[in-house]
Amino acid sequence: MLQSELSKDYFTLFGISRSFVIDRDALTERYLLLQRQSHPDMHASGDPMEKRIALQYSGFVNQAYSTLKDASRRAFYLLELAGFSQNEVNAFAVDDEFLFEQMILREQISDLDTCDDPLSVIEEISASLRRLQADTERKFCEFYKLDKLKHAAPFANCLQYLFKIKEELDRSELQRLEEG
């Protein structure tokens, strides 16, 4: 690939500072500006080479945006920029307290079928997830700011866990609706 914006990191591409805390609105605003330049539709009358570059560029912008807007992926990306591969990050152990909490949540989700008032349990689980998410993000951020990356890494794993639990909850909720 040519040396260009495409070889830059996502933060530089979007013109924002490399940090875990981001301004979502500013990110989206920049995303739209970048797509306006690069989206293949903006080059529909161009020659095939220009179209190919637009396709590559726009795809890269999409990839960058989807990484930056999600807390878990953003955390992993920051660590990747600092030289940690995904596998290396995954090798950092998550603390027992978190493991215990997420286990309880997963149990609650799998027990939804048998509980009397699933709707209020779903609400409870969602509230716990939101609290854990905010907590975990704060901890990751603290260590990352201090450049204590090995301390930050376990919290990236926690964010990934939380993402998966959220998916599981959504799935189970829809399944319940499906079964009527």
Place this chain on the structure above:
Amino acid sequence: MALMKITEPGVSFNDRSTKRVIGIDLGTTNSLVATVKDGSPEIIPDKEGCELLPSVVYYGDAKQVSVGTDALKFAESNPADTLMSVKRFLGRGIDDIDPETSMHNVTSTSDGVSFVTAMGEVNPIQASAEILSTLSRRANQSLKGDIEGAVITVPAYFNDAQRQATMDAAQVAGLNVIRLLNEPTAAALAYGLESKEKGLIAVYDLGGGTFDISILKLHAGVFEVLATGGDTSLGGDDIDLLLYNWLMEDIGIGTADLEFSMRRQMLAAVKVAKEALSNSESVVVDTSFVKAHKTEVKITQDILTSIISPLVARTILACRRCLKDAGITVNDIDNVVMVGGSTRIVSIQTSISEFFGRELLSGINPDNVVAIGAAQQADILAGNASMNDILLIDVTPLSLGIETMGGLVEKIINRNTAIPVTRAQEFTTYKDGQTGLKLHVVQGERELVKDCRSLAHFELFGIPPMVAGSARIAVTFQVDADGLLSVTAREKTTGREASINVQPALGLDEGEISTILEASFSNAEDDINARKMVEQRVHSRHLLDSLAAALEKDGDGLLNDSEQSEVRFLMDKLENVLLSKEIEKIKDATESLAKKSEYFAMLRMDRSVRDALKGKSVSELSEEVGS
């Protein structure tokens, strides 16, 4: 805005200020064509003034193909030769089709399915191409000239095979496809441009054969599709069938007891009744043409409501899933757009309005809205439109993955990922000295390969023999803005590009398309070569013109003297070769010039991107953590 376009206005290879472009809604039941005239979109009617073209093709024994109303006349007398709802068969295999309810004689082929007619086997691509050709001719006559490009709509939930089949049909019909556009996105475009609404829009699209739900965000002139979902086998046809089954049960007759033509007649009667119920409380269906204990049956609004309620519940479930995927709740939705003829059913309107808790938008005729949006998008993409600042960013509706050990699916691109998108995944060999790798690409949300749609089998050859696990094969999946997938592969340790064979699991390969093309146009070889020559010249001229303009504008700023003269040298060379009639030489010269100038094009894109962000200071960090 001038910075955005690499091609400068005025140097376009076509001097005419507006291009003749059209939008086509290739529907299950009806199809339409629209265009933008003097800034406003309109449906192009046929000579008799009819806007809707029934999506029906008749292959009679007189070797004559008829389309639309002319074909519909044969639906009852010649059911096997009269192909209806062909869209439901596009890009699908025999396993997807329920022979019990099918009104066609269907046979399985290597490409999927074919219909057995008096004119022999006809595949769904050919039949769809007939519909597209008819619309294209209609537009041609109305706009008084050749159609330069078309935007064709597809259900958002169409998979790659179904999209590819639509593309193939357009190619057989001789249409230049500017874009495959998702139907709900087209509808939102039609409404968005009309009402300039901001905020979150839900598009509920229940057509003849498919159901789609899409959630879009309109901001700063950009339509961003947040999520899409649906069911490619749920539509008005299914409502007809439910009603048909209910009625047959009511009069005590089994479908197997009826001949094809009687089934068609009964189905037609049911359909008329359903449509009448959109405007009245009850209808009476005459069933005297079959031997039953009842000669007529009364269907009330309440009966229809209860018959279709499981179907409506399925669409609402899809809406919930889509809202979750979009990460919003039902209360966040600002506008609900209703698309497709089936949304005329009163109880559907009531249920959907209740679910979203708001009034429904229905200012544009639900039959026309998709074609109108498609025409507007064609107008924008052709550079005709005054609203050049509208951009659509769509998503891929289904996850893409590959088969791994044990028949499991590993997802490479998740559903609802913004397109275009490129994802690379690394693979390795599992045996010593292994020189090939087989990949099976699938599409769908399920965890097992057998529950997903098989898209293609890829075989990768030419990997240098190595110890197991040491080869590093990067496989790149790319979905373009049409939602079409392509896959490339490269062995990284040696840097060697490996060859890849693509065998679409369904759909036609290039050879088959050209066979059909040749059969349908019976072009002499000379004609084909002449056409290729014209296309190549247009293409080369286009490259030269856009490069000349680009060099004048940015040459000094972005390239040094020697880089500039290298490009100019190749441009002169191409100019000279263009004087000749040797197509191969023209092709070669064009390719070398394109390759040489790629770097320059990339630099220009880089600069336009940097300029766009200029003036945006590094954002203030918010105090709040996370999102």
